[in-house]
Amino acid sequence: MMIAAPASVAEIQDAHSQASGAATPLLRVQDLTIAFPAAVGREAEVVSSISYEIGAGEALGVVGESGCGKTMTSLALMGLLPPAAQVDGAIWFDGRDLTKLSARAWRSHRGRDAAMVFQEPMTAMNPVMRVGDQIAEVLVRHEGMSKRDGFSRAVQLLASVHIPSPERRAQDYPHQLSGGMRQRAMIAMALACRPKLLVADEPTTALDVTVQAQILDLMLELQEQHGTAIQFISHNLAVVSEIAHRIMVMYSGRIVEYASVGDLFANPLHPYTQGLIKTLPEMGQPGSDLYTIPGTIGGKRPPGCRFSNRCPLADAGCRQAEPALREVAPRHYVACHKVN
Amino acid sequence: MLRYTLTRIGQAVLVLLVMTVLLFLLINLMPGDPVDNMLEGNPSLTAASAAQIRELYGAGVPLPVRYWNWITAAVQGDFGYSSIYFRPVAEVLGPALGQTLKLMVATLVLSVPLALLLGSLASLRPGGLMDNLISFFAFASISLPNFWLSLILIIVFAVQLGWLPASGTPLETNPPIWLEVRHLVLPVLVLTMFFVGPLVRYVRASMIETLSSDFVRTARSKGLSEPQIIIRHALRNALIPMVTVLALGFGGLFSGSLVVETIFGVLGMGKMIFDAIRYVDFNLALIGLLLATLVTLISNLLADLAYAWLDPRISLK
Numbered sequence: 271m272m273i274a275a276p277a278s279v280a281e282i283q284d285a286h287s288q289a290s291g292a293a294t295p296l297l298r299v300q301d302l303t304i305a306f307p308a309a310v311g312r313e314a315e316v317v318s319s320i321s322y323e324i325g326a327g328e329a330l331g332v333v334g335e336s337g338c339g340k341t342m343t344s345l346a347l348m349g350l351l352p353p354a355a356q357v358d359g360a361i362w363f364d365g366r367d368l369t370k371l372s373a374r375a376w377r378s379h380r381g382r383d384a385a386m387v388f389q390e391p392m393t394a395m396n397p398v399m400r401v402g403d404q405i406a407e408v409l410v411r412h413e414g415m416s417k418r419d420g421f422s423r424a425v426q427l428l429a430s431v432h433i434p435s436p437e438r439r440a441q442d443y444p445h446q447l448s449g450g451m452r453q454r455a456m457i458a459m460a461l462a463c464r465p466k467l468l469v470a471d472e473p474t475t476a477l478d479v480t481v482q483a484q485i486l487d488l489m490l491e492l493q494e495q496h497g498t499a500i501q502f503i504s505h506n507l508a509v510v511s512e513i514a515h516r517i518m519v520m521y522s523g524r525i526v527e528y529a530s531v532g533d534l535f536a537n538p539l540h541p542y543t544q545g546l547i548k549t550l551p552e553m554g555q556p557g558s559d560l561y562t563i564p565g566t567i568g569g570k571r572p573p574g575c576r577f578s579n580r581c582p583l584a585d586a587g588c589r590q591a592e593p594a595l596r597e598v599a600p601r602h603y604v605a606c607h608k609v610n
Numbered sequence: 611m612l613r614y615t616l617t618r619i620g621q622a623v624l625v626l627l628v629m630t631v632l633l634f635l636l637i638n639l640m641p642g643d644p645v646d647n648m649l650e651g652n653p654s655l656t657a658a659s660a661a662q663i664r665e666l667y668g669a670g671v672p673l674p675v676r677y678w679n680w681i682t683a684a685v686q687g688d689f690g691y692s693s694i695y696f697r698p699v700a701e702v703l704g705p706a707l708g709q710t711l712k713l714m715v716a717t718l719v720l721s722v723p724l725a726l727l728l729g730s731l732a733s734l735r736p737g738g739l740m741d742n743l744i745s746f747f748a749f750a751s752i753s754l755p756n757f758w759l760s761l762i763l764i765i766v767f768a769v770q771l772g773w774l775p776a777s778g779t780p781l782e783t784n785p786p787i788w789l790e791v792r793h794l795v796l797p798v799l800v801l802t803m804f805f806v807g808p809l810v811r812y813v814r815a816s817m818i819e820t821l822s823s824d825f826v827r828t829a830r831s832k833g834l835s836e837p838q839i840i841i842r843h844a845l846r847n848a849l850i851p852m853v854t855v856l857a858l859g860f861g862g863l864f865s866g867s868l869v870v871e872t873i874f875g876v877l878g879m880g881k882m883i884f885d886a887i888r889y890v891d892f893n894l895a896l897i898g899l900l901l902a903t904l905v906t907l908i909s910n911l912l913a914d915l916a917y918a919w920l921d922p923r924i925s926l927k
């Protein structure tokens with residue numbers, strides 16, 4: 271259920287690549303590096319020189335294991351990185367470089383140009399403020415609405431994310447809503463000012479499977495309706511493939527493979543991506559044990575290719591130099607010495 | 611909400627009743643006999659009148675009966691006669707309670723906003739200059755002894771500069787309000803200094819935690835300004851646990867005001883209870899201590915109600 275058949279995904283992908291032709295993309299991240307220079311006992315560089323694009327209305331999926339830098343990448347787009355983080359590179363959004371924004375300009379970017387949905391709907395809302403007021407707040411901030419108008423608009427927004435009896439729910443406090451409803455309300459809040467980009471950081475991870483599917487359907491529906499570009503983050507490749515046109519696979523702060531959903535499933539090139547696909551239950555042999563990629567991320571990075579201590583194909587050459595991200599087929603990028 | 615409040619009031623009354631029994635027992639275990647004390651103070655008392663006084667005070671009557679007599683009178687508003695002030699207890703109590711409440715309320719009104727302000731400011735950049743200054747202030751407030759600070763303030767502002775009176779109560783009967791305020795400045799300052807330190811530390815810690823919570827990040831992601839985030843989102847959440855701290859601190863404030871009242875010669879509850887116990891004034895001590903219990907009970911009740919009012923997650927049934 272969670273996995274789109276590659277054929278249909280390929281269709282979506284084709285339709286999409288026609289749509290976002292040669293025009294400048296909405297978002298272009300160039301050589302983005304995020305480091306915590308003061309970090310002790312762990313790698314200072316949590317994201318290393320990554321570059322990618324999101325076209326207007328495009329959905330980009332970002333996958334990778336815990337700690338590979340997905341959240342840091344998303345927070346960078348919102349200017350919400352911890353103060354200790356040091357950012358290099360450029361984030362071109364709608365013609366300007368976000369890394370150069372003043373605090374004031376960041377504040378008008380957040381919530382209006384780009385909005386974010388977080389992983390934990392439980393804690394992401396203010397527990398002592400009514401749901402409707404929390405949604406209205408962003409409208410008051412960016413659309414200059416009165417509190418009252420903001421609240422009635424919030425009720426409409428709650429209806430648009432299919433929350434039953436939205437008038438009553440708007441009056442409720444977050445703890446009175448179920449996890450799924452809270453995440454719907456968060457999505458309503460994020461889309462309130464019709465942002466061009468929605469950054470969704472594992473929005474379904476904390477929910478149970480059926481609710482997960484409903485939230486994904488909702489996001490797909492809203493994306494089709496409004497044409498909002500999405501950066502959708504998950505550690506679950508199956509979930510990402512439901513919604514994304516293109517997928518970016520990250521490993522230990524780097525992009526290791528970056529391709530359309532169709533290409534990635536039909537022709538995964540990086541050993542890590544191949545491993546990820548093998549871990550999907552539906553893809554394995556029926557009855558066979560679930561495959562896991564041996565080893566864990568974290569700890570000290572090996573020299574050369576960062577995956578070399580877990581890669582089944584690694585050799586001495588891999589430990590010599592880090593592979594660069596190369597375009598090996600049209601719009602299919604991979605960072606591995608063994609791929610030609 | 612109403613039902614909850616009524617239940618809580620019922621519980622408070624029950625606790626108060628139990629306290630009357632305990633206090634009555636304890637006071638009767640106190641060494642010394644009020645009549646002996648009176649005899650000491652007045653050697654011209656004849657043996658006959660001493661016996662009469664003893665009779666009047668109910669000597670020889672078994673303890674449970676005495677308790678029963680006392681409590682039935684007390685619920686009708688008759689708290690007995692004070693053996694050191696030579697007046698009905700109620701008459702002694704009223705003004706003393708008034709003085710102490712003035713001190714405590716003024717201290718609360720000053721220290722709660724001050725603690726919120728300083729604690730929040732310190733939490734904005736933990737380890738920064740502002741935080742260090744405020745934390746130093748809080749540390750000083752916690753470690754300076756009340757009596758020492760009182761004496762220093764008296765020396766500086768009353769003796770040397772002559773700006774403020776050294777005593778907490780004006781000598782005039784029916785003084786104008788401004789005069790009363792002038793007399794209250796120094797004792798309230800000392801009490802505030804005593805009370806605010808732990809509160810500042812608490813607000814700071816609570817705010818640091820709240821500011822790093824997910825919903826504050828959500829508020830940031832909406833493009834709100836820092837003041838909006840702090841006041842609308844962080845402060846209210848940080849305030850909820852503060853209510854309990856305040857209620858618990860109230861007892862401390864009560865006993866803190868005892869020392870301050872004694873130094874500044876404020877004729878408040880602290881001084882009254884102190885005298886009553888020292889000179890074995892049964893009736894006065896009993897009611898004074900009960901009142902202290904009542905203050906604590908009421909502050910706890912108010913804290914619970916405030917908690918429910920601030921935190922929608924708590925439903926009162």
Ligand SMILES: Nc1ncnc2c1ncn2[C@@H]1O[C@H](COP(=O)(O)OP(=O)(O)OP(=O)(O)O)[C@@H](O)[C@H]1O
Pocket residue numbers: 306309312316334335336337338339340341342343352354505
């Ligand atoms: N304040 C910090 N100082 C130093 N390192 C940090 C700090 N915050 C996060 N990191 C590190 O940054 C790395 C990337 O974290 P990030 O949250 O982006 O991972 P993630 O891919 O989102 O993982 P998850 O799936 O667990 O959410 C982690 O290895 C983490 O240890």
Ligand code: SF4
Pocket residue numbers: 540541542575576577578579581582583584585588593605606607608
């Ligand atoms: S470069 Fe070498 S170690 Fe790295 S993924 Fe490719 S084959 Fe594996």
Ligand SMILES: [Mg+2]
Pocket residue numbers: 340341342471
């Ligand atoms: Mg994350």
